[in-house]
Amino acid sequence: MKGDVYYGKGIRELEGEYxxxxxxxxxxxxxxxxxxxxxxxxxxxxAIGIAASRADARATKKQIRSAIEVLGITKDxxxxxxxxxxxxxxxxxxxxxxxxxxxxxxxIEEGKEDKA
Amino acid sequence: MKGDVYYGKGIRELEGEYxxxxxxxxxxxxxxxxxxxxxxxxxxxxAIGIAASRADARATKKQIRSAIEVLGITKDxxxxxxxxxxxxxxxxxxxxxxxxxxxxxxxIEEGKEDKA
Amino acid sequence: MKGDVYYGKGIRELEGEYxxxxxxxxxxxxxxxxxxxxxxxxxxxxAIGIAASRADARATKKQIRSAIEVLGITKDxxxxxxxxxxxxxxxxxxxxxxxxxxxxxxxIEEGKEDKA
Amino acid sequence: MKGDVYYGKGIRELEGEYxxxxxxxxxxxxxxxxxxxxxxxxxxxxAIGIAASRADARATKKQIRSAIEVLGITKDxxxxxxxxxxxxxxxxxxxxxxxxxxxxxxxIEEGKEDKA
Amino acid sequence: MKGDVYYGKGIRELEGEYxxxxxxxxxxxxxxxxxxxxxxxxxxxxAIGIAASRADARATKKQIRSAIEVLGITKDxxxxxxxxxxxxxxxxxxxxxxxxxxxxxxxIEEGKEDKA
Amino acid sequence: MKGDVYYGKGIRELEGEYxxxxxxxxxxxxxxxxxxxxxxxxxxxxAIGIAASRADARATKKQIRSAIEVLGITKDxxxxxxxxxxxxxxxxxxxxxxxxxxxxxxxIEEGKEDKA
Numbered sequence: 292m293k294g295d296v297y298y299g300k301g302i303r304e305l306e307g308e309y310x311x312x313x314x315x316x317x318x319x320x321x322x323x324x325x326x327x328x329x330x331x332x333x334x335x336x337x338a339i340g341i342a343a344s345r346a347d348a349r350a351t352k353k354q355i356r357s358a359i360e361v362l363g364i365t366k367d368x369x370x371x372x373x374x375x376x377x378x379x380x381x382x383x384x385x386x387x388x389x390x391x392x393x394x395x396x397x398x399i400e401e402g403k404e405d406k407a
Numbered sequence: 408m409k410g411d412v413y414y415g416k417g418i419r420e421l422e423g424e425y426x427x428x429x430x431x432x433x434x435x436x437x438x439x440x441x442x443x444x445x446x447x448x449x450x451x452x453x454a455i456g457i458a459a460s461r462a463d464a465r466a467t468k469k470q471i472r473s474a475i476e477v478l479g480i481t482k483d484x485x486x487x488x489x490x491x492x493x494x495x496x497x498x499x500x501x502x503x504x505x506x507x508x509x510x511x512x513x514x515i516e517e518g519k520e521d522k523a
Numbered sequence: 524m525k526g527d528v529y530y531g532k533g534i535r536e537l538e539g540e541y542x543x544x545x546x547x548x549x550x551x552x553x554x555x556x557x558x559x560x561x562x563x564x565x566x567x568x569x570a571i572g573i574a575a576s577r578a579d580a581r582a583t584k585k586q587i588r589s590a591i592e593v594l595g596i597t598k599d600x601x602x603x604x605x606x607x608x609x610x611x612x613x614x615x616x617x618x619x620x621x622x623x624x625x626x627x628x629x630x631i632e633e634g635k636e637d638k639a
Numbered sequence: 640m641k642g643d644v645y646y647g648k649g650i651r652e653l654e655g656e657y658x659x660x661x662x663x664x665x666x667x668x669x670x671x672x673x674x675x676x677x678x679x680x681x682x683x684x685x686a687i688g689i690a691a692s693r694a695d696a697r698a699t700k701k702q703i704r705s706a707i708e709v710l711g712i713t714k715d716x717x718x719x720x721x722x723x724x725x726x727x728x729x730x731x732x733x734x735x736x737x738x739x740x741x742x743x744x745x746x747i748e749e750g751k752e753d754k755a
Numbered sequence: 756m757k758g759d760v761y762y763g764k765g766i767r768e769l770e771g772e773y774x775x776x777x778x779x780x781x782x783x784x785x786x787x788x789x790x791x792x793x794x795x796x797x798x799x800x801x802a803i804g805i806a807a808s809r810a811d812a813r814a815t816k817k818q819i820r821s822a823i824e825v826l827g828i829t830k831d832x833x834x835x836x837x838x839x840x841x842x843x844x845x846x847x848x849x850x851x852x853x854x855x856x857x858x859x860x861x862x863i864e865e866g867k868e869d870k871a
Numbered sequence: 872m873k874g875d876v877y878y879g880k881g882i883r884e885l886e887g888e889y890x891x892x893x894x895x896x897x898x899x900x901x902x903x904x905x906x907x908x909x910x911x912x913x914x915x916x917x918a919i920g921i922a923a924s925r926a927d928a929r930a931t932k933k934q935i936r937s938a939i940e941v942l943g944i945t946k947d948x949x950x951x952x953x954x955x956x957x958x959x960x961x962x963x964x965x966x967x968x969x970x971x972x973x974x975x976x977x978x979i980e981e982g983k984e985d986k987a
Contacts, residue, residue: 298734299734299738300738300741301734301735301737301738301741302734302737304737304741305737309559309718311554311557312554312718312722312725314550314554315547315550315551315553315554316725316730318546318547318550319493319494319547319551319730320494321547322490322543322544322546322547323490323491323493323494324490325543326486326487326490327483327486327487327541328481328483328484328487329452329484329487329488333449333452333487334487334488334490334491336445336449336452336453337452337453337456337488337491338456338491338494338495340453340454340456340457341456341457341460341491341492341495341496342495342731344457344460344461345460345694346925346927346929346930347694347731349694349731349735350495350694350731350735365444367443367444368444368445370442370443370889370892371442371443371444371445371449371450372445372450372453374438374439374440374442374450374892375439375450375453375454375457376457377435377439377845377892377896378435378436378439378454378845378846379454379457379458379466379845379846379847380457380844380845381841381842381843381844381845381848382842382843382896382899383843383922383927383929383930384845386878386879386881386882387881387929387930389881389882389884389885390879390880390881393880393881393884414850415850415854416854416857417850417851417853417854417857418850418853420853420857421853425834425907427902427905428834428838428841428902430898430902431895431898431899431901431902432841432846434894434895434898435846435895435899437895438891438892438894438895441891443889458847461810462577462579462581462582463810463847465810465847465851466810466847466851486541486544490544493544493548493729494729494730495729495730495731496728496729497725497726497727497728497729497732498548498551498726498727499574499579499581499582499727500729502530502531502533502534503533503581503582505533505534505536505537506531506532506533509532509533509536551725551726552726554722555722555723555725555726556722558718558719558722559715559718559719560713560715560716560719561684561716561719561720565681565684565719566719566720566722566723568677568681568684568685569684569685569688569720569723570688570723570726570727572685572686572688572689573688573689573692573723573724573727573728574727576689576692576693577692578809578811578813578814582727597676599675599676600676600677602674602675602773602776603674603675603676603677603681603682604677604682604685606670606671606672606674606682606776607671607682607685607686607689608689609667609671609776609780609961610667610668610671610686610961610962611686611689611690611698611961611962611963612689612960612961613957613958613959613960613961613964614780614783614958614959615806615811615813615814615959616961618762618763618765618766619765619813619814621765621766621768621769622763622764622765625764625765625768646966647966647970648970648973649966649967649969649970649973650966650969652969652973653969657791657950659786659789660786660950660954660957662782662786663779663782663783663785663786664957664962666778666779666782666783667779667783667962669779670775670776670778670779673775675773690963693926695926695963697926697963697967698926698963698967783957783958784958786954787954787955787957787958788954790950790951790954791947791950791951792945792947792948792951793916793948793951793952797913797916797951798951798952798954798955800909800913800916800917801916801917801920801952801955802920802955802958802959804917804918804920804921805920805921805924805955805956805959805960806959808921808924808925809924814959829908831907831908832908832909834906834907835906835907835908835909835913835914836909836914836917838902838903838904838906838914839903839914839917839918839921840921841899841903842899842900842903842918843918843921843922843930844921
């Protein structure tokens with residue numbers, strides 16, 4: 292379901308100490324990932340595009356990993372997102388995100404082989 | 408068709424004077440908007456998200472206008488893009504883009520009334 | 524009081540049409556401007572610094588105006604914020620914000636004279 | 640005292656080789672951290688906000704560490720800065736800075752225990 | 756000469772009211788535009804590239820105008836700078852800067868005709 | 872020659888799987904690094920300035936290394952680029968880039984000693 296957001300360590304630690312902040316972060320996530328008309332997958336592709344356009348390695352990696360693992364988004368679909376990143380944000384952002392995509396896909400495949 | 412990109416004045420003027428640049432810009436546009444798996448509309452929503460996340464008024468306006476006029480993307484769909492912008496980029500980018508969206512929608516509706 | 528945030532037009536229009544978004548934006552504002560230990564004025568100075576460091580004219584103007592009009596923050600205090608902007612973000616952001624500060628201060632003073 | 644700025648390695652190495660640059664960097668620091676009216680602590684909180692809003696890990700870590708170690712700024716105060724970052728810059732910048740804050744606080748506490 | 760920097764209105768107004776800031780801004784300009792080995796023109800081309808890569812209309816316009824008027828830099832040279840902007844920063848920054856370049860060149864030529 | 876661009880791993884892997892993207896990236900590089908009037912070295916200095924102004928460690932390192940190794944650009948020349956970065960982008964970007972420059976120069980010198 293949409294509401295199932297996997298928070299990083301920083302956010303989870305808010306829960307005890309800064310309850311008001313934790314609650315507003317939860318509410319914000321609920322309001323965002325429950326669009327009126329776009330489905331979760333499309334919103335996720337948009338979030339990948341925004342993270343990649345900033346060459347933000349940490350956010351791009353997190354978005355790509357959960358896109359593939361949780362939503363079943365494919366490598367080809369993410370490359371199509373990165374096409375828009377190349378056009379709007381240039382080569383450094385594109386090339387960095389491409390490398391992140393490749394390494395995430397590789398890591399997931401290795402994980403599957405280990406289990407097999 | 409996807410290849411039909413409407414260039415701004417700056418790019419159109421490249422055609423005569425800087426032909427090599429004009430050609431590479433055209434090729435870039437063709438390669439970007441012809442993704443393997445995502446449709447044009449989804450790529451456009453991603454482009455809106457990237458422009459809005461930077462609070463880039465000029466690019467956001469251009470993307471939103473062509474999204475509505477050429478691709479028939481609705482206001483509700485763009486608000487769903489802006490939800491992701493609010494989460495990933497904060498209030499100033501969200502609030503600025505929301506105002507641009509409202510003014511573009513208004514301008515288009517007024518245009519229709521004038522013709523009616 | 525802290526909770527008294529003056530929303531721009533874009534946000535106010537959310538209230539009817541996109542109630543869930545309006546509510547989360549309100550909650551976010553409440554959670555932010557009610558810090559545990561810092562007072563509202565210090566948080567406002569931080570918000571000015573962030574807006575100015577991005578050379579975001581619209582947000583800088585809004586923050587500076589409400590800082591002066593609502594919180595009684597002085598020009599000297601804002602120049603001290605802009606010193607940090609000069610160091611961390613360079614001359615274009617500093618010089619743009621300085622001009623915005625000067626024009627806001629001037630406009631407020633003219634407004635007072637008109638009423639006198 | 641305000642003038643006591645702890646330069647990173649890159650800047651310190653300027654001193655011998657690029658004396659004119661070293662001097663202007665020193666003068667810049669002096670002019671910035673000696674505001675007319677705001678105290679050093681408030682200016683430091685603003686510098687943390689600007690670094691965190693850019694999700695600049697290196698600068699955020701440096702600012703937070705010197706804030707705690709040199710100026711005695713508390714974790715709660717920095718969380719109040721990060722509230723403004725959440726509002727103005729979104730979740731990725733907020734969540735990254737929160738993790739940096741947690742790890743810096745932890746490292747400082749471990750250092751104290753080691754000495755005890 | 757290199758030291759001849761034309762300050763905008765905001766900076767000039769510092770001179771009386773915030774003398775220490777005005778002096779450090781002057782010293783900074785002197786230290787920057789007096790490189791050991793690169794000439795002023797090359798440094799100016801770099802400054803144009805940085806401003807344009809951010810799609811910062813105000814700074815791009817100022818840099819381009821003084822490049823052409825004071826240093827005799829040509830349109831072709833600036834287009835070569837913008838090629839690097841296209842590669843590193845994408846189409847919106849490139850297209851916006853190209854339009855600024857065209858309008859500055861046009862305004863300068865009209866100015867010359869008026870005097871003729 | 873100008874056309875000799877050394878792609879990172881991410882881009883090279885495009886060649887087999889996403890041929891259309893690989894081709895447009897190649898064409899883009901050719902169109903950018905073959906300016907009408909500026910030489911390759913000047914364009915490279917501009918690219919360093921843009922990467923450094925964003926405090927983008929990965930891109931700054933790549934640009935600086937190929938500048939020194941392939942084009943024989945000197946440390947003094949790059950410091951002159953970083954002067955412009957200090958002015959336009961502030962201390963964090965300047966100081967980070969300076970450290971990258973120092974470590975790249977050191978690594979290259981160590982490499983030479985190893986071979987000697």
